[in-house]
Amino acid sequence: MTVLTVDGIDCYYGSVKVLENMRFSVKGRDFVGVLGPNGSGKTTLLRSISRTLKPHRGAILLNDVDVYTLKSVEAAKQMAVVPQESATAFNFTALDIVLMGRNPHLSRFQMESQKDIAIARSAMELTNTRHLAERPVNELSGGEKQRVIIARALAQQPKVLLLDEPTVHLDINNQLEIMDLLKELCTKKRLIVLAVFHDFNLAARYCDSAILLNDGKIISVGDLNAVLTSENIRKAFQVDTVVKKHPITNSLYIIPISMPKPSSPRKLSVHLICGAGTGTTLMKILTEEGYNVTAGVLNVLDTDYETAQVLKIPVTSEAPFSPITKETHNANLEMMRKASAVVITAVPFGHANLRNLEAAKETLEKGIPTYVIEEAPFEQRDFTKGKAEKHLTDLKSKGAIIVKNPNELLPLLNISQDKLNVTKEFSTRISGHLKPETNSYEGD
Amino acid sequence: MPRILGSALVGAALSAAGVAYQGIFKNPMADPYVLGVSAGAAVGASLAIVLGIGLTLFGVNTLPILAFAASLATVFTVYNISRVGSRVPVTTLLLSGIAVSIFLSAIVAVLQFIAGKKLQTIVFWLMGSFSDVQWKDVWAVLPLISIGTLIIYFYARDLNILSLGEETAQNLGVDVEKVKKLLLIFGSLVTAAAVSISGLIGFIGLMIPHITRIIIGPDHRILLPTSIIVGASFLVICDAVARVIVSAAELPVGIITALSGGPFLIYLLRKKKESYAM
Numbered sequence: 240m241t242v243l244t245v246d247g248i249d250c251y252y253g254s255v256k257v258l259e260n261m262r263f264s265v266k267g268r269d270f271v272g273v274l275g276p277n278g279s280g281k282t283t284l285l286r287s288i289s290r291t292l293k294p295h296r297g298a299i300l301l302n303d304v305d306v307y308t309l310k311s312v313e314a315a316k317q318m319a320v321v322p323q324e325s326a327t328a329f330n331f332t333a334l335d336i337v338l339m340g341r342n343p344h345l346s347r348f349q350m351e352s353q354k355d356i357a358i359a360r361s362a363m364e365l366t367n368t369r370h371l372a373e374r375p376v377n378e379l380s381g382g383e384k385q386r387v388i389i390a391r392a393l394a395q396q397p398k399v400l401l402l403d404e405p406t407v408h409l410d411i412n413n414q415l416e417i418m419d420l421l422k423e424l425c426t427k428k429r430l431i432v433l434a435v436f437h438d439f440n441l442a443a444r445y446c447d448s449a450i451l452l453n454d455g456k457i458i459s460v461g462d463l464n465a466v467l468t469s470e471n472i473r474k475a476f477q478v479d480t481v482v483k484k485h486p487i488t489n490s491l492y493i494i495p496i497s498m499p500k501p502s503s504p505r506k507l508s509v510h511l512i513c514g515a516g517t518g519t520t521l522m523k524i525l526t527e528e529g530y531n532v533t534a535g536v537l538n539v540l541d542t543d544y545e546t547a548q549v550l551k552i553p554v555t556s557e558a559p560f561s562p563i564t565k566e567t568h569n570a571n572l573e574m575m576r577k578a579s580a581v582v583i584t585a586v587p588f589g590h591a592n593l594r595n596l597e598a599a600k601e602t603l604e605k606g607i608p609t610y611v612i613e614e615a616p617f618e619q620r621d622f623t624k625g626k627a628e629k630h631l632t633d634l635k636s637k638g639a640i641i642v643k644n645p646n647e648l649l650p651l652l653n654i655s656q657d658k659l660n661v662t663k664e665f666s667t668r669i670s671g672h673l674k675p676e677t678n679s680y681e682g683d
Numbered sequence: 684m685p686r687i688l689g690s691a692l693v694g695a696a697l698s699a700a701g702v703a704y705q706g707i708f709k710n711p712m713a714d715p716y717v718l719g720v721s722a723g724a725a726v727g728a729s730l731a732i733v734l735g736i737g738l739t740l741f742g743v744n745t746l747p748i749l750a751f752a753a754s755l756a757t758v759f760t761v762y763n764i765s766r767v768g769s770r771v772p773v774t775t776l777l778l779s780g781i782a783v784s785i786f787l788s789a790i791v792a793v794l795q796f797i798a799g800k801k802l803q804t805i806v807f808w809l810m811g812s813f814s815d816v817q818w819k820d821v822w823a824v825l826p827l828i829s830i831g832t833l834i835i836y837f838y839a840r841d842l843n844i845l846s847l848g849e850e851t852a853q854n855l856g857v858d859v860e861k862v863k864k865l866l867l868i869f870g871s872l873v874t875a876a877a878v879s880i881s882g883l884i885g886f887i888g889l890m891i892p893h894i895t896r897i898i899i900g901p902d903h904r905i906l907l908p909t910s911i912i913v914g915a916s917f918l919v920i921c922d923a924v925a926r927v928i929v930s931a932a933e934l935p936v937g938i939i940t941a942l943s944g945g946p947f948l949i950y951l952l953r954k955k956k957e958s959y960a961m
Contacts, residue, residue, distance in 0.1 A: 291850050315856030322851060329846045329901030339844050343856030347837055350904075395855070 240267040241302060241317075241398040243288070243431050248297035250280075250287050256455060257283045258294070263450060263460045267398070267429035270422055272442035272463070274435075275452030276476050281435040282323065284452070285401050288433070289320045301399065315343035319392035323403040325384060327376055333387045334372040337363055340394030362393035365420060381408035389417065393424070400424065402434040406441065418445045443467055443491040451475050467491050479549055496549055508533060509652070510578035512595045516542035517584035517614075521645055525652075526550050533578060535571040536563045536595055562591040568598060575602045582648065583634075585614035588627035596630035600637070609639040610648055689816035689880055690922040690936070691915040692828050694887060696877035698895075698914025699832040700870040701888030702907050706842035707866055708773050714889035715874040718780040718867070719757040722787035724878040727753025729794040729805050746808075747820060747879035754875040757783060762867065770860055771867075773849075810935035811884035813922050824876040831873035832911060838862055839903040846901070884937045887914055890944045897951045917944070 243265050250258035258280050265271050273281045286292045288299050290306055298305045306314055319340070327336070340362070341355040351359075363369040366386040371379060376387060385408050392400060405421070406414040422445050425432045436442040442449060442463075449466040451458040453475040459466040469480045478495050485492045508531035511518045518534060519542060525532045535555030537544040547554045555571040557563050563571075575581060581599055588596065603609045611634060621627045635641065642648045700715035708717070716722075727750040761783050765775040795805055841862045844852045849859045874888070891914040892906070899909055921939040928934055 286850075289854055291853060311853060311858045312856040315854060318854070320851070320854040322848075322854075325847070325851070327847055329843075329896070331843070331846075331901055335843070335902065336847075339847070339855055342840065342844055345840070391855075 241431055242266045243399055244300040246298045246300060248287060248294035250283055250292055250294050258455045261457055265431050267431055268425055269448060270425045270432045270446045272434060272436050272446035272449040274442060274449055279452040280455040281452055282403055285403050285435060289318060289401055290314055312343045315395060317397055318399040319395040319397035321388050321392050321402040321405055325388050330375040330377050332373050333368060333376050334359060336376050336387055337390045337394050340391040343395060359394045362390040365393060366390040382413045385409060399431045404435050404437060414441060439493040444488055481549060507579040510575045510581045512599060513543045513584040514541055514586040514592060517586045518543040519546045522546050522550055522552055533574050535574055536567050563594040568594045572598050572601060578607060581607055581609045583611045585612050587620035587622060589622040593623055593627060596627060600630060600633055603634060603637050603639060609634060611639050611641050612645060612648055613641055614644045685818045685821050686813045686816050687919055689821050690813050690918045692824060693877040693881045694914040694918030695911040696828045696873040697888035698891040698910040699835055699907060700874045702892040702910050703835050703866045703870045705892050706845055706903060707863055708777055709846060717777060718871060719761050719783045720754045720871055720874045720878060721883050722784035723754035723757025724750040725791045725809060725883060726787050728808050729791050732801050732804050733794050733798050751875050751879040754878060758871040771863060808882040811882035811937040812935050813881055814933055816880055820880045824880055827876040828873045831869040834869045835866060836907050838866055839907050842903040884940060886941045886944055887918060890948050891917060894948055894951060
């Protein structure tokens with residue numbers, strides 16, 4: 240089995256160090272995604288492996304042989320490269336271009352044989368470009384050209400395939416086709432595929448392992464699930480992300496979250512009693528507006544809990560799917576007492592989170608203003624046979640302010656009008672958490 | 684007869700070198716003279732004429748030898764100016780070729796200035812002509828040109844791949860720097876040999892490869908031999924026309940090549956405008 244080892248290389252462009260102490264090893268059937276921000280050294284790494292940029296220190300070993308000691312022809316039999324940009328000076332046909340991939344297998348005085356043409360054609364078959372064979376390559380679209388170049392690389396019959404953003408010019412359909420092809424080559428022909436990607440989710444769906452770079456150094460390398468964590472991604476990109484398993488593809492998917500800088504910080508703090516995603520939008524808006532937001536009690540893994548984690552909002556939390564214990568309840572009360580206002584979102588209430596309403600009653604009695612968002616009729620989200628509703632009535636009688644939706648709430652908290660628009664589209668989502676029998680909404 | 688064979692050889696040599704250089708430089712403006720072969724030869728020839736080194740020395744015509752030597756010396760200089768370690772970037776090569784050529788043209792101008800009565804001889808040589816070609820000249824350049832073009836032909840497939848860019852060519856198993864060096868050396872050699880017997884015949888090396896490429900396509904394995912045949916025939920015809928078109932006098936053949944070839948290339952470019960991409 241082929242093994243490619245990058246053994247502690249340093250690379251320079253002139254006097255600028257672009258790769259530092261890079262070290263990893265991949266073997267046949269590995270589909271490796273090279274990820275990292277612009278200028279992090281992804282392309283340089285590929286160029287160094289493909290013998291274009293010789294490392295100053297360290298070595299690149301292909302089956303224990305330093306690739307820089309190989310002759311060009313020998314190297315080209317084992318490694319093929321699909322570059323980011325492919326320019327052709329003359330107007331060769333697509334088949335001509337693919338046949339050039341046979342060059343390392345031909346001696347100087349040899350013409351391409353029927354066998355070479357057959358190999359080229361089957362490579363074109365694989366990349367779905369056979370019908371383009373006689374077309375001048377300069378007349379092809381970006382996607383077609385890219386697939387022709389991949390066919391050329393396959394015609395080399397390499398053991399290692401290096402690709403620099405292979406899907407960058409392609410539409411979604413072509414992207415998936417190419418990725419499926421690469422995956423297949425990887426498993427069936429036991430190729431090492433090392434490819435630079437910008438699209439995390441595409442890489443996550445197909446790659447087995449990944450190399451995450453930043454500033455010429457490896458942030459993380461290894462199994463994809465271990466590399467693509469939101470912590471690693473933050474280190475490389477300075478961007479916050481949510482990393483989850485996709486329920487359908489069972490692969491990781493990554494959602495970037497823009498982190499707006501807080502506007503003038505306010506002294507006020509707001510405690511949210513929420514859950515099941517009903518507090519997410521408020522958390523974002525209030526944080527952006529400079530409020531100190533707290534929330535609780537929330538179950539770990541709840542959507543609102545995860546939002547709070549991303550936005551770094553302090554939360555009192557309870558174990559997943561468990562009712563609120565006395566200790567947690569007290570901790571929550573402690574947190575609520577520091578708030579200047581308490582907001583109860585249109586969260587469904589069951590026995591598990593009923594204590595949150597009791598807590599609200601307690602703080603309201605202590606004089607902390609309480610707002611109740613009645614976005615959906617309360618009877619539809621009361622799963623406690625009226626106990627919750629009784630608490631609510633108590634709250635109302637004690638002076639809790641009822642608002643129909645977050646749009647009505649925000650002006651009361653002095654929040655500018657343009658922020659309100661965000662909440663409008665959001666309100667429909669709440670219907671998903673209502674009792675099915677009384678659900679009159681067309682939930683999505 | 685030596686004249687016909689001489690013009691065929693020169694036509695073949697210039698076309699072959701033109702094909703090779705356009706392939707290496709990936710530049711449609713490249714011709715066999717870009718590396719200063721012509722300027723070097725001009726200096727050598729002008730020097731020989733001005734100094735009037737008997738025109739023959741030990742029974743050998745000194746002018747072609749001096750032209751040949753000076754042109755190779757020029758290419759050698761240009762090559763070494765451009766060299767960075769073991770690599771020769773083509774852009775630097777192209778620019779230093781132009782710079783050195785300009786410098787040498789100034790020297791030729793100085794030589795013309797002090798040439799006095801011999802000025803006409805220099806000007807005539809610079810325009811290119813086959814009127815003085817003899818059998819011994821033909822025999823002298825025949826091996827150089829035939830071996831040179833043959834070696835260029837061996838690298839025809841590499842030229843195809845080089846058109847994809849040097850990095851890609853490297854990845855496809857072409858030893859780029861070695862191939863480039865060989866092609867530059869033999870391209871310069873055949874050009875210098877041709878120029879030494881004919882003077883500076885312009886346009887052939889630039890135009891014939893383009894014309895042939897438009898007609899038969901970019902594959903150098905076909906393009907190169909075809910260009911050689913087309914270039915040789917074209918120059919033989921031009922020379923014949925040069926001899927007979929003006930009675931009692933002979934027009935420099937360079938004028939004929941430019942007069943007939945220019946419009947023809949323009950015609951082809953217009954006709955195949957969409958599909959021809961250099």
